[in-house]
Amino acid sequence: DTGVSQDPRHKITKRGQNVTFRCDPISEHNRLYWYRQTLGQGPEFLTYFQNEAQLEKSRLLSDRFSAERPKGSFSTLEIQRTEQGDSAMYLCASSRQGLSGTQYFGPGTRLTVL
């Protein structure tokens, strides 16, 4: 297995700018998840895709955030008009559908908003 990959690993941006992150899941996994993690806390669920359909969104996902998975493979997470409170690690995970359901995480993208 190649694992879950995320790009970029680090992003520094100025407040008000838009940023986009990419996640490539494990190839045979049809489920893809985005989480956010702030310093000293565990990851918090943001949203989830099954194939190309976005099936669940957390209340944490404000309308400045949008996620897509157009062909059911890679996914992008865009944050518009970034705020300093958006500074966090953004984690992507993928899993197979079915009883296993084990989620495997990527290395994350660390966002710093100045």
Next chain:
Amino acid sequence: DAKTTQPPSMDCAEGRAANLPCNHSTISGNEYVYWYRQIHSQGPQYIIHGLKNNETNEMASLIITEDRKSSTLILPHATLRDTAVYYCIVRVVPHNNDMRFGAGTRLTVKP
């Protein structure tokens, strides 16, 4: 999902077994216990999961009490590279799609 309680930190001597406890007293019959760990600045790494039987893999063993209200993750021979935050999570598979991470236990393996 049931809530879990873990000690905030633990120490372990290198080469000894690390036993990490987790309380999940409100667990339902169809909820699994999952363990992940997170080494500094990396994504969480899956370790092991179980429903009611004890489980073992190449990384660790999971011991679940008969009433399923608590569990213990055992790293049989801890190394310095096992220093990490360990998360215990309970979830229904496959229906619940998000995982609720708490603060976890920060395990420090000391030489």
